[in-house]
Amino acid sequence: MSGLDWLVLFITLLVIVVYGIYKSRGTENIEGYLLGNQSFPWYSVTLSVMATQASAITFLSAPGLAFSSGMSFVQFYFGLPLAMIVLCITFVPIFHKLKIYTAYEFLENRFDLKTRALTAFLFLIQRGLSTGITIYAPSIILSTILDIDTTYTTLFIGGLVISYTVYGGTKAVSYTQMLQMSIIFLGLLLAGILVVRLLPDNVGLGKALQIAGKMGRTNAIDFKFDWNNQYTVWSGLIGGFFLQLSYFGTDQSQVGRYLTGSSIGQSRLGLLMNGLVKIPMQFLILLIGVLVFTFYQYQQPPVFFNSYELGKLEKSEYKEEISKIKNDYSNAFVEKQAQIHILEKALDQDDEQAINTQRSILEEADKKTRAIRQQAVDLMKKNDPKADTNDNNYVFLSFVTRYLPQGLIGLLIAIIFLASMGSTAGSLNSLASTTVIDIYKRLINKDASDEKYLSASRWATVIWGIFCILMALYASEMGNLLEAVNILGSLFYGTILGIFVVAFYLKKIGGSATFYAAIITEVIVFGCWMMDIMAFLWLNVVGCVLVVLIALILQRFQKNTLATSSALNT
Known part of the structure; x- marks a missing residue:
């Protein structure tokens, strides 16, 4: 920062x-301390x-x-x-x-x-x-x-x-x-x-939500009854x-x-x-x-959002392996980004068939990037079994x-x-x-x-x-x-x-x-x-x-x- x-x-x-501290000065009894004198x-x-x-x-x-x-x-x-x-x-x-x-x-x-x-x-x-x-x-x-x-x-x-x-x-x-x-x-x-x-x-707000929706991120409502x-x-x-x-x-x-x-x-x-x-x-x-x-989808995200854990790995004996994983991740992102631009055009033209085709292609691209990310996570565990390998909480912070x-x-x-x-x-x-x-x-x-x-x-x-x-x-x-x-x-x-x-x-x-x-x-x-x-x-x-x-x-x-x-x- x-x-x-x-x-x-x-x-x-x-x-x-x-x-x-200023507003609470003068708290001298149990009612004031626990209930604020109900005021x-x-x-x-x-x-x-x-x-x-x-x-x-x-x-x-x-x-x-x-x-x-x-x-x-x-x-x-x-x-x-x-x-x-x-x-x-x-x-x-x-x-x-x-x-x-x-x-x-x-x-x-x-x-x-x-x-x-x-x-x-x-x-x-x-x-x-x-x-x-x-x-x-x-x-x-x-x-x-x-x-x-x-x-x-x-x-x-x-x-x-x-x-x-x-x-x-x-x-x-x-x-x-x-x-x-x-x-x-x-x-x-x-x-x-x-x-x-x-x-x-x-890409304005509307198209951003359309792209996210086609990639399964705007699924706010589900009426199916399922215990699990x-x-x-x-x-x-x-x-x-x-x-x-x-x-x-x-x-x-x-x-x-x-x-x-x-x-x-x-x-x-x-x-x-x-x-x-x-x-x-x-x-x-x-x-x-x-x-x-x-x-x-337009800016490459880090291969792992927790920069502290990623930094430890980059300084470890596995630095060459993580460097290769990051390179593979960058290449996969470039391929995925090209498909996002094709989806954009399909959305502009309201071509439903092309949209559905791109959705399937992007699902496969997502699987590929997740698989590469998992390689990085596995390497972190190998380097430090106690490493925090869940970076979900770091996405917005990053x-x-x-x-x-x-x-x-x-x-x-x-x-x-x-x-x-x-x-x-x-x-x-x-x-x-x-x-x-x-x-x-x-x-x-x-x-x-x-x-x-x-x-x-x-x-x-x-x-x-x-x-x-x-x-x-x-x-x-x-x-x-x-x-x-x-x-x-x-x-x-x-x-x-x-x-x-x-x-x-x-x-x-x-x-x-x-x-x-x-x-x-x-x-x-x-x-x-x-x-x-x-x-x-x-x-x-x-x-x-x-x-x-x-x-x-x-x-x-x-x-x-x-x-x-x-x-x-x-």
Whole structure:
């Protein structure tokens, strides 16, 4: 990066951190630290909710996902608006009226302590692991820019976020997230415009999308019902609905965000706006990835997008082999580029037969370039068995650092940092609040002073921050980070949602039946995942439904057992 880019990056990050600390000054009690004194308007709730969900993973991995496999991931969010409506009707008013700090306090009132503790434990494990992935994402950026190992950059990013989250709590998180999302929207708009401007003069937005479409990258909608297909309309509407309902309704990282609303109405409006804005935002991020794909039909992409791993290989004993692979890759690209120009002419002439012919030829050209890329990956593994050989997360970053103008590179990289900081800070704050309210205050120290709980919250933030950093050090083994974090969530969210569904709607079912139903369900969900029985989105549906059904059966069995025992005693 240029000196100007470093200046833009540094100033942007400094302004965000200083602003958050300044706005959160005077936080002296547990309510202010965990809930921001419930003083925020709806637009702050909307931006805070979006910022917590839209981590650096969104801006790094989503364009890479669209680049490699198209826009079908947008279907993942189709159940979101419906989930927001259900939340606004059911969850929000109950949580506000109970004046709770965490969602899991409600479960003890409804069931018992063990059910509350189990649900809090499931959340802590899931959110702690997921937050590690969100910390790892921006460390990729620094690693690429500075050409150093991600271990060092992970430690730096994690330490930076922990520092201002520990100091300011929810106020620091919410105020910084408002400013972060404003900068993010501006940066994404500029990035989209510049990708189109970098295309050849005779290739505008329309033709760029046509070319991408003929090469299978604009496949946003799939109506086929297939248990094993990760992204379809049905998996998005049904599985996505259950996932989003669980995430926003039972995950403290989100519940804690909309509980900061100054009233039920402000929290509701904030969630509804999130439901309306999120799908178009995600669509545009994926669209940028598709446009980058078209751009790389005219400009030769690197044989491997992770420049750090490629650089290691080029300096190794295999430098001659990788040099030959790069030469073969360049020749294959020239051949493919010639076919792209023929496709252009066919599109201009609207010659359907020629278009279909070129589509088949380009599919074969794609296979050839992928095969050459695989040779480079195999060589990397041979040189270093621990090498990060998944470069999907580096596609957009590589494009930004190589082709965008000075200043804007620094801004876009700052955006990715901000997204990670906002999401990570929100998650750390929720981990701390759940640990202190549901574990420490309830089970360990029930009658401490407010100052003691505030101190415990700050220490919990530090401890969870360290745990998440350790998790981040292993995140490179998880493939595409966007998919990894959603798969991880799907292993727990269905079970947690099932517990809340029973709590809200099945008043005759008690705590013991729900507790054991949740444990049995979690074992089954993990079994389904391990055996790869279905696409991960469906695990949310299965988990929720199983908790309800098993709890009904156990409650009936318990009732019959008690009735029999009573009859025998008489």
